[in-house]
Amino acid sequence: MKIVTAVAPVNIAVIKYWGKRDEKLILPINDSLSATLSTDVMCAKTTILTSPDLKENKFWLNGKEQSFDNVRLKNCLTESKLNYNKYIFALILIIFLVKKRCNSTLPYINWKIAICSENNFPTAAGLASSAAGYACLVYALAALYEIDGEISDIARLGSGSACRSVYGGWVRWQKGILSSGEDSIARPIASASHWPEMRVLVLVVNDNQKKYGSTIGMNHSVETSTLIRYRSESVIPQRIEEINKAILERNFHKFAEITMKDSNQFHAICLDTYPPCIYMNDVSHAIVNLVHHYNTYKEENKVAYTFDAGPNACIYLLESVLQEFLSIVNYIFPKPMDIKANDYFKGLPLDQTIIKKELMDDLNLTQNNEGVLKYLICTKVGEGPRLLTSSNEHLLQENGLPK
Numbered sequence: 001m002k003i004v005t006a007v008a009p010v011n012i013a014v015i016k017y018w019g020k021r022d023e024k025l026i027l028p029i030n031d032s033l034s035a036t037l038s039t040d041v042m043c044a045k046t047t048i049l050t051s052p053d054l055k056e057n058k059f060w061l062n063g064k065e066q067s068f069d070n071v072r073l074k075n076c077l078t079e080s081k082l083n084y085n086k087y088i089f090a091l092i093l094i095i096f097l098v099k100k101r102c103n104s105t106l107p108y109i110n111w112k113i114a115i116c117s118e119n120n121f122p123t124a125a126g127l128a129s130s131a132a133g134y135a136c137l138v139y140a141l142a143a144l145y146e147i148d149g150e151i152s153d154i155a156r157l158g159s160g161s162a163c164r165s166v167y168g169g170w171v172r173w174q175k176g177i178l179s180s181g182e183d184s185i186a187r188p189i190a191s192a193s194h195w196p197e198m199r200v201l202v203l204v205v206n207d208n209q210k211k212y213g214s215t216i217g218m219n220h221s222v223e224t225s226t227l228i229r230y231r232s233e234s235v236i237p238q239r240i241e242e243i244n245k246a247i248l249e250r251n252f253h254k255f256a257e258i259t260m261k262d263s264n265q266f267h268a269i270c271l272d273t274y275p276p277c278i279y280m281n282d283v284s285h286a287i288v289n290l291v292h293h294y295n296t297y298k299e300e301n302k303v304a305y306t307f308d309a310g311p312n313a314c315i316y317l318l319e320s321v322l323q324e325f326l327s328i329v330n331y332i333f334p335k336p337m338d339i340k341a342n343d344y345f346k347g348l349p350l351d352q353t354i355i356k357k358e359l360m361d362d363l364n365l366t367q368n369n370e371g372v373l374k375y376l377i378c379t380k381v382g383e384g385p386r387l388l389t390s391s392n393e394h395l396l397q398e399n400g401l402p403k
């Protein structure tokens with residue numbers, strides 16, 4: 001019997017990946033760049049066990065068994081439109097590729113496996129669970145089958161954005177030009193400690209499973225949007241170099257401007273998609289408005305928003321402005337009285353600073369009803385995936401069943 005457990009991070013892109021040039025190999029039409037977030041706050045955790053006693057392959061996600069062995073791979077391969085099976089298909093493909101890359105004389109290479117994974121944050125809600133989940137799966141499989149070297153290309157086959165989660169710090173996914181996809185890999189551009197004051201505040205507007213997934217959304221954009229081509233050909237090549245430089249120089253003002261412009265352009269493409277795929281809602285737009293008011297008041301960009309394929313805002317900001325900005329968020333979006341502070345302010349500890357009346361008067365923003373925000377998560381840039389060696393950490397028992 002052999003067992004490994006790993007944790008892997010989510011990542012939030014500041015230059016968004018949106019659109020594929022190859023759906024099966026998950027090859028993007030543009031480079032993207034993200035920060036990997038600390039696994040101390042948000043992570044996927046995956047245990048993989050292999051044993052000669054297992055009769056079939058098994059997979060549990062968040063406590064629920066997922067069909068695995070009984071999926072007809074052939075059907076998946078011939079499917080022209082991607083559907084929910086794509087996730088199980090990706091799982092099977094990833095296991096196959098990791099095994100292919102390992103030393104095939106390993107005595108346990110042909111044993112069946114049991115996989116058990118959990119996310120400590122909402123799954124399929126636009127908070128990058130697939131990125132953390134597939135990075136974790138590939139990292140744990142690589143440890144199980146003792147492979148070293150490149151794994152971002154394998155993680156990419158689960159979900160494109162997952163290739164960036166196999167590294168910590170600031171990570172760029174190079175779109176690559178080869179049709180084989182060999183050069184479509186992620187690389188860190190700066191370590192997790194490069195910009196230690198950077199914080200990320202996730203304002204959760206809705207953590208329900210989203211209706212319009214990223215895969216389908218971006219396919220429709222490629223098929224119908226004219227703006228998407230302009231973005232990938234004429235905007236991103238320069239923009240990605242500029243943000244790379246801003247990050248290396250720790251120039252927050254410039255970093256924030258590019259981050260917000262890129263989020264806005266991505267959602268403009270969603271609106272340019274026919275029929276449009278709308279992810280942001282009125283609360284998201286109220287957050288955008290609040291950030292711009294605050295930056296104008298400060299006469300400099302102190303805070304940057306970015307939205308993935310959902311209404312939740314990820315706010316990048318430096319530690320020095322965190323408390324003041326948070327106090328404004330709390331005033332504009334009041335916490336419901338009946339929710340305990342610990343259930344509302346998640347992640348890194350936050351002070352409940354009292355708002356300065358004159359600041360609110362200057363900002364002149366309208367207060368919302370209680371409960372418009374569901375909760376907040378405060379986190380920071382962190383390291384990539386890692387193995388957990390203590391046997392208490394395993395999610396599976398020695399018989400291959402979940403604990």
Ligand SMILES: Nc1ncnc2c1ncn2[C@@H]1O[C@H](COP(=O)(O)OP(=O)(O)OP(=O)(O)O)[C@@H](O)[C@H]1O
Binds near residue numbers: 061132159161
């Ligand atoms: N820990 C995990 N292990 C394996 N697969 C996972 C894990 N977490 C999520 N997934 C897969 O990813 C799917 C969710 O991906 P989806 O892209 O819809 O949402 P998301 O990643 O949370 O949002 P987004 O990509 O917009 O940020 C799940 O249905 C599941 O198939």
Ligand SMILES: C[C@@](O)(CCOP(=O)(O)OP(=O)(O)O)CC(=O)O
Binds near residue numbers: 012018130215
């Ligand atoms: C908006 C995004 O979060 C899109 C993520 O898309 P996915 O990586 O979930 O898509 P697939 O490759 O089809 O699985 C932007 C980003 O993370 O860069």
